[in-house]
Amino acid sequence: MKLSLAIVALALTVPTVAFAQDSTAVASSGQYPNTFSSGSANVSPFTNKSKRFNDWAISIGAGVPLVQSADLTSIKNGNGNNLFGYSAYVSIDKAITHAFGLNLQYDRGETRQGFFYTKDAAPANASVTQQVGARTQYDAISLLGDINFSNLLRRVDNHSPFRWALHGYAGVGVLAYRAYQKDEMGQRLVTEIKPFELGSMFAQAGAGLKFKVNRRLDIEGRVMYVVTGDDQFDGGGAKYSAINQREEQVSDNFVNATLGISLKLGKHESHLMWHDPLQEIYYKLDVLANKNQDIEVCKKGDLDNDGVCDDWDRQLDTPAGARVDGAGVALDTDLDGVIDLYDKCVTVPGPVENQGCPTTAPATPGLVNEQETKLDGIEFDLNSDRILPSNTPILNNAVNYINSSTGTYTVIGATDTRASEAYNQRLSERRANNVKDYLIKNGVQSGKLDAIGRGKKDLKYPECDPATKCPEWKNRANRRVYFEAK
Secondary structure, X not given: OHHHHHHHXXXXXXXXXXXXXXXXXXXXXOOOOOOOOOOHHHOOOOOHHHOOOEOEEEEEEEEEEEEEEOOXXXXXXXXXXXXXXXXXXXXXXXXXXXXXXXXXXXXXXXXXXXXXXXXXXXXXXXXXXXXXXXXXXXXXXEEEEEEEHHHHHOOOOOXXXXXXXXXXEEXXXXXXXXXXXXXXXXXXXXXXXXXXXXXXXXXXEEEEEEEEOOOOXXXXXXXXXXXXXXXXXXXXXXOOOOHHHOOOOOOOEEEEEEEEEEEEEOOOOOEHHHOOHHHHHHHHHHHHXXXXXXXXXXXXXXXXXXXXXXXXOOOOOOOOOOOEOOOOOEOOOOOOOOOOOOOOOOOOOOOHHHOOOOOOOOOOOOOOOOOOOEEEEEEOOOOOOOOOHHHHHHHHHHHHHHHOOOOOEEEEEOOOOOOOHHHHHHHHHHHHHHHHHHHHHOOOOHHXXXXXXXXXXXXXXXXXXXXXXXXXXXXXXXXXXXXXXX
16 A cells, blocks of 8 residues: 555656656747737747746655644543554645745655553553554645745845845645554454545645755744544544544644755745745845946947937938937838938838839839849848847838739848858748748738858958957847848
8 A cells, every 4th residue: 555655656746747848838829919919929938047046945754743632632621541553754845936835745654652552561451441553654644735925025125135035835645544453362453444445535634834055955943733524643542432422623743843854946045935025126226226326328429429328329321300210220111221211201112212202103013123122121030030029120011022023032141151051041041931921921922032051251341250340249240131023
């Protein structure tokens, strides 16, 4: 019985631990935001790599169980003498939040109750006076909820590192046991309950006080009250025996006092159950309040007076009066190569020689002269092929432009000079294909588009070779996708 219950506990815990690395993964739909969305599709998912705290632990402990409410008790109260058994537990603990977790726990032990220990000699008239001895060997599996009261009640203005925490536990499970009774005629098995039998359910609740030894180890003293739901757990015998009719309660309950340790698992510096987010917020606010606010802005000035500091201005010679984006580049709403300042048709693309307006007499009605057309300005983060929210206005304008044209286009991906040629080639192809997929999802006919990657062979700033240390804005400009008319 004991071995089979331990195997069941191990079978339950192994898949739980195996799933731990993926338990926080968030599935991504792969959808990109359009002009009607909030852009939430581009929020990075919460994955195991983005976790800041450890949230798994293994706990073990041992202690003393005392039958407190039964026909035969471990505590001297008329139904027995002071007899002490033993208990042990092992559990796998998962922190759900900083104040709540779940523990899968296996308990094993032996309670000793009655008027003498069953390994000692029985009085000559033990059966007549009903002063018998009993012991119960038990195995249990339970699922416990774990509430960290210290994190719920801790004052947020307490800046000192805390190392004590009060926890509350409660849960249910299955209980298997063998109860033995002894009198002057000898010892015998009076009750046996096997795992998962009808009536083997039990409940327990209690509290524990933890002390943080270091980032890996906690010590905990715990007291649990166990409600067996069974009137024969104490070894009193059959339900209607003389001993089992001493008390009217229908459940033999016991107190289990243990001392244990918890080993916190994971690569991070701190465990989630030792983290108080409110305390962290208040601490950071206090740090900001005491921080010197004398910050020097625009160390290099603003040479072209476009409102963007030269420290991060990507176009240092913006014409006076031109509207610019956050990077200091003059706006070109219709992406026709004529900035809005000089464009006579701001929302309709046209050739440069016609000041950005469509030609009045095109060679073929409905066509735009696209031989020199290049749509530029779609950039990416380092080592990333994710379309940034700042690119969506450009891409949405590209959708309108391509749909209004009868021509076909090549979507070209490029990278900066860092990393190997093979890696950059694959990265540039992913960038081009992501942009192509976005355009098709937003209404462009698939037959109008083709996608290729040129890796680091197609630099917007060729002077940024691997041996040259370029400013970051040039590297970012090289990490791009653009369109060419076929």
